[in-house]
Amino acid sequence: MSGVLDLVRPDLRDFGGYVSARREGGRGRVWLNANESPWRSDVDMDVGRDAAPVGLNRYPEPQPPALIERLAAFYGVGRERLAATRGSDEGIDLLVRALCRAGEDAVLVAPPTFGMYAVAARVQNAPLRTVPLVREGLHWRVDAEAVVAAARHEGARLVFLCSPGNPTGETVPLATVARIAGALGGQAVVAVDEAYGEYAPPERSALALLDAHPNLVVLRTLSKAHALAGARVGVVLGDPALVRVLRNISAPYPLPAPSVALALQALDTLPLASTRSRVAQVVHERARLAAALAAMPEVVAVHPSDANFLLVRFADADAALAALARAGVVVRDMRHLPDLGDALRISIGAPAENDAVIAALAPAAGAA
């Protein structure tokens, strides 16, 4: 089989990217190659001086070796299989730009799904093709055969599968991912976005399929379960040749040094233990909130969720939104998406926040 590099835009296959000051090497003793200030700023961070002994007056490493090493160990892959990005939103954007010639190569998505795939396709002027999820009762199924056929027929170079899905909460079975990636080997890269992977059973992660499918990539992020949305750190995991292309076309210094220092700390033993216990708490609260909502007469259905939110259908979504708003609770209106004309997406909060949701909706349900 041909390599995944054959799926990359021909004009980018051997593009070396910007040769940044840090790439030229920090081997010397006196750094006068990047027009930096020789002095640390008065406001230089106190955070992470051990992890980042170099001050903020210096440009950061494009792919900080310590962070790459830690992330690779955390996700159980080799360092060459991982690119660190400015959130997985940047990973999505880099994939579209690396793979899709403007105006020609399509991006395929399975709605209802995360909106950034369409945004990235739009910015690159890549045609967007859709193969809707098939709803079966409360479940959503990716129609693998339809995805494969459409990708071939419509010239898709990139297929996004969101798992667990936003906003569905449903995990795509590994057999489905393997079927699609296997069938599209010479046609498209299949990107499984696991932004909510920590909230799902670990055996459902597509990371286990990476070795078998060079055209498969997995997106992960520190934004959700690791509670670092403000730091903007994500990863793309995949074939080393594709990872190299993504690194080469990314911004010269995508990861701010404070974010790198914080990400390194977040992957230490103690913060990781906190993260795991908070994930367990979210999973517990998810079940509690789902049960409370499902018991309300106004609630038509609560979709099962492997993520940190619930997709909830209401007899009168306007009334539910208004009741929540009166209590100061903001949730995400999903009614603009296909097949979700009565649905709101409610993030799982801290226990008291979930109580606020229940209290806000209970009187409305009682009055109905």
Ligand SMILES: *Cc1c(COP(=O)(O)O)cnc(C)c1O
């Ligand atoms: C939140 C979210 C992201 C964005 O993650 P960042 O790492 O913060 O950019 C990616 N994919 C999905 C499905 C999301 O819901």
